[in-house]
Amino acid sequence: MKITTLTPTRPVPRALGGRLCLAIVNSVLWRRSDSPDDLLGDYPTFVGYLRELGCIDQPDHDALLTSAASRPAEAGAAFDRLIELRESLFRLFSAAAAGDQPAPADLDALNITFGHGVRLLAVQPSPGGYALTWGPAGPGMDWPIWEVAVSAVAVLGSDDLTALKQCPGESCGWLFIDESRGQNRRWCSSRLCGNRDRVKRHYQRTHELPGKDSVSLAQRRP
Numbered sequence: 001m002k003i004t005t006l007t008p009t010r011p012v013p014r015a016l017g018g019r020l021c022l023a024i025v026n027s028v029l030w031r032r033s034d035s036p037d038d039l040l041g042d043y044p045t046f047v048g049y050l051r052e053l054g055c056i057d058q059p060d061h062d063a064l065l066t067s068a069a070s071r072p073a074e075a076g077a078a079f080d081r082l083i084e085l086r087e088s089l090f091r092l093f094s095a096a097a098a099g100d101q102p103a104p105a106d107l108d109a110l111n112i113t114f115g116h117g118v119r120l121l122a123v124q125p126s127p128g129g130y131a132l133t134w135g136p137a138g139p140g141m142d143w144p145i146w147e148v149a150v151s152a153v154a155v156l157g158s159d160d161l162t163a164l165k166q167c168p169g170e171s172c173g174w175l176f177i178d179e180s181r182g183q184n185r186r187w188c189s190s191r192l193c194g195n196r197d198r199v200k201r202h203y204q205r206t207h208e209l210p211g212k213d214s215v216s217l218a219q220r221r222p
């Protein structure tokens with residue numbers, strides 16, 4: 001049975017946000033551009049992504065895929081719920097990172113999904129003592145979505161919130177927990193967005209003449 005907790009137990013790559021909920025939100029690349037790239041196309045892709053993140057075990061992965069193959073309509077409906085939650089979380093965390101109040105509808109969406117999952121959580125004995133697990137009625141295809149909601153609640157209700165940042169990359173929008181020692185991480189990735197920004201600023205300094213000079217450049221065109 002799946003074991004879950006309100007504090008993250010499985011490390012999620014820092015590069016992808018450092019928390020399950022953020023890695024899910026960050027499954028859209030270049031979200032703020034004209035051509036965002038969505039890594040999640042359907043329920044099986046979502047399950048594969050969770051496995052790649054290390055957030056589910058191989059047996060859970062295989063069981064979820066088997067369920068999805070035998071009940072595709074149910075898997076499709078679960079996937080729609082995931083995407084709805086993901087988009088609410090993006091807006092919610094973007095607001096939180098900016099110090100703004102969340103839209104009530106986005107908070108409602110999280111609370112509803114979290115509430116569905118919490119109703120099915122149960123404390124069970126485990127080798128180390130006790131663990132929160134999804135009760136017998138829980139397993140289906142929605143429990144990984146509830147885990148995303150649990151992870152989001154844990155971020156909002158912990159010190160993580162003060163370290164939540166959004167990449168300032170022009171077309172990026174990725175969210176992450178800044179776990180750097182000096183809390184001075186600025187970019188999702190200095191190799192990607194940070195480098196892009198440096199290259200852009202360098203280009204502007206050396207190629208573009210802002211303001212009226214830009215007009216004169218246009219006027220010089222043949």
Ligand SMILES: [Zn+2]
Pocket residue numbers: 167168169172173174187188189192193
């Ligand atoms: Zn970025």
